[in-house]
Amino acid sequence: MIDLGIDLCGVKLKNPVMVCSGTFGSGAEYSEFVDLNRLGAVVTKGVAVTPWTGNPAPRIAETPSGMLNAIGLQNPGIDVFEERDLPYLAQFDTRVIVNVCGHSEEEYIACVKRLSENDTVDMLEINISCPNVREGGIAFGTDPKAVFAITNAIKKVSAKPVIMKLSPNVTDIAEIARAAEAGGADAISLINTITGMKIDVERQCFALANRTGGLSGPAIRPVAVRMVYQAAHAVSVPVIGMGGITCASDALEFILAGASAVSIGTANFHNPCTAAEVVDGIADYMERHHTDHVQSLVGAVK
Amino acid sequence: MKRYVNAGVISQEEIAQNIFSMWLDAGQIAAGAVPGQFISLYSADASRLLPRPISLCEIDREGGRLRIVYRIAGAGTREFSQLRAGDAVRILGPLGNGYPLEEKDSRHALLIAGGIGVPPMLALAKTLQCRKTIILGYRSERFLLQDFQGLGEIVTATEDGSAGVKGNVMDAIAAAHITGDVIYSCGPKPMLRAVKDLAMEQHITAWVSLEERMACGIGACLGCVCESTDVDAHSHVHNKRVCKDGPVFDAREVVL
Numbered sequence: 001m002i003d004l005g006i007d008l009c010g011v012k013l014k015n016p017v018m019v020c021s022g023t024f025g026s027g028a029e030y031s032e033f034v035d036l037n038r039l040g041a042v043v044t045k046g047v048a049v050t051p052w053t054g055n056p057a058p059r060i061a062e063t064p065s066g067m068l069n070a071i072g073l074q075n076p077g078i079d080v081f082e083e084r085d086l087p088y089l090a091q092f093d094t095r096v097i098v099n100v101c102g103h104s105e106e107e108y109i110a111c112v113k114r115l116s117e118n119d120t121v122d123m124l125e126i127n128i129s130c131p132n133v134r135e136g137g138i139a140f141g142t143d144p145k146a147v148f149a150i151t152n153a154i155k156k157v158s159a160k161p162v163i164m165k166l167s168p169n170v171t172d173i174a175e176i177a178r179a180a181e182a183g184g185a186d187a188i189s190l191i192n193t194i195t196g197m198k199i200d201v202e203r204q205c206f207a208l209a210n211r212t213g214g215l216s217g218p219a220i221r222p223v224a225v226r227m228v229y230q231a232a233h234a235v236s237v238p239v240i241g242m243g244g245i246t247c248a249s250d251a252l253e254f255i256l257a258g259a260s261a262v263s264i265g266t267a268n269f270h271n272p273c274t275a276a277e278v279v280d281g282i283a284d285y286m287e288r289h290h291t292d293h294v295q296s297l298v299g300a301v302k
Numbered sequence: 303m304k305r306y307v308n309a310g311v312i313s314q315e316e317i318a319q320n321i322f323s324m325w326l327d328a329g330q331i332a333a334g335a336v337p338g339q340f341i342s343l344y345s346a347d348a349s350r351l352l353p354r355p356i357s358l359c360e361i362d363r364e365g366g367r368l369r370i371v372y373r374i375a376g377a378g379t380r381e382f383s384q385l386r387a388g389d390a391v392r393i394l395g396p397l398g399n400g401y402p403l404e405e406k407d408s409r410h411a412l413l414i415a416g417g418i419g420v421p422p423m424l425a426l427a428k429t430l431q432c433r434k435t436i437i438l439g440y441r442s443e444r445f446l447l448q449d450f451q452g453l454g455e456i457v458t459a460t461e462d463g464s465a466g467v468k469g470n471v472m473d474a475i476a477a478a479h480i481t482g483d484v485i486y487s488c489g490p491k492p493m494l495r496a497v498k499d500l501a502m503e504q505h506i507t508a509w510v511s512l513e514e515r516m517a518c519g520i521g522a523c524l525g526c527v528c529e530s531t532d533v534d535a536h537s538h539v540h541n542k543r544v545c546k547d548g549p550v551f552d553a554r555e556v557v558l
């Protein structure tokens with residue numbers, strides 16, 4: 001009997017497969033292609049205490065085996081999110097992880113306090129790694145002292161387990177992971193996108209209105225696997241791995257490297273059914289490898 | 303309802319330089335499609351991971367067939383242009399809102415299109431029942447012209463003056479003093495801006511179909527927004543999603 005279930009800091013997930021914040025909205029659009037009940041968790045698009053406009057278009061550019069985005073965390077704010085998106089997600093038998101963004105510590109705290117009181121929310125993922133907004137996001141995520149401080153401040157007010165989402169745009173990911181753990185993080189997730197740039201040669205201009213964007217997709221997978229491996233060896237809290245996963249085999253790379261769970265992001269754009277296919281593929285793999293519990297694969301490659 | 307399927311290629315031909323016409327066996331996607339909507343086409347090469355949104359040129363609901371006419375703009379569309387009858391391509395659709403179609407017979411609609419904005423006008427012209435004047439602008443080589451025969455009064459413009467009025471669609475409209483009760487439009491942004499100005503001047507409605515770089519194509523990623531004059535339903539800011547709230551907008555609701 002194959003057991004795909006995992007325990008993520010006290011929260012039981014039916015399988016280790018979730019979807020990356022920002023690639024899946026709040027699930028409504030993708031529910032036409034993926035039965036949300038089949039996912040371990042849905043991680044929502046980042047929400048802030050007030051609506052955010054985001055960046056001007058173009059916000060998207062394709063690159064070899066990847067893409068750049070500079071959405072800039074456009075979101076409707078916590079009021080609409082709680083009234084519309086969370087009740088929608090509450091209909092499904094899946095875990096709900098709400099991604100939180102903010103321009104300042106106060107904004108993060110205000111949002112976390114609100115979400116702490118919402119029964120639909122199982123966990124929070126704190127975005128301290130968005131490369132596309134000047135204030136907030138990555139400003140908190142690239143300095144170990146700042147990572148410790150924001151994690152600590154959020155943990156003091158959060159009634160939900162807190163996942164800190166880390167940026168790959170740092171010199172030493174292990175140091176950042178340890179800072180999050182020391183600040184009280186219940187789990188860490190990585191990697192967010194890698195800062196990149198594309199230039200339209202014919203028009204002699206930037207491909208993105210924001211000039212820079214976050215690189216995602218299979219192009220970044222080896223970097224992500226390496227960082228997940230390093231982070232998993234640096235901390236004892238669970239690690240959620242993501243970065244260019246397109247299939248079960250990709251997901252298993254992360255799990256074997258030390259990820260307790262995995263997240264599907266950009267691949268949703270290439271095949272809207274990917275997340276459910278990864279769940280099936282992991283089960284097939286476990287059957288082939290006579291593995292009963294997915295947990296036993298976590299960090300199996302030392 | 304949207305579907306993600308493998309569609310069979312029925313036929314493909316190059317109808318003008320770098321402009322291709324492909325008929326797809328799209329089953330239920332065709333059965334539910336309306337003019338102004340689009341489909342996403344996926345490359346067989348996973349290194350090109352984003353879908354290419356392409357507008358519907360003709361919709362055969364009963365036969366389950368869709369026609370797309372597109373220009374080679376890069377490696378993805380070049381790959382599609384090499385598909386032959388019997389090949390298959392992954393598609394997702396139907397996507398977007400489409401043009402409003404409830405014009406009364408007594409009304410006079412202007413269908414204004416430029417360049418690769420011409421193809422979606424064909425599906426619209428075949429569906430709209432009112433009086434139509436169809437104004438088509440090209441750089442040089444005209445395409446799909448014969449397909450529009452009998453669907454309305456046709457006026458063309460070419461930038462190089464090789465056929466029709468020399469100039470763009472706005473020059474053609476001015477030259478022939480064309481007026482109407484409502485405008486349906488698709489084309490490059492400067493053209494849509496001029497169409498919006500014309501509509502405001504004449505106090506008529508203009509429906510414009512916008513284009514933007516897309517990722518998901520279904521309204522989830524917020525990659526393809528355009529600035530809107532009123533607050534949008536999704537994020538409660540001023541950003542409408544071209545893929546989901548559009549691609550067709552009342553010109554008054556968007557900043558062009």
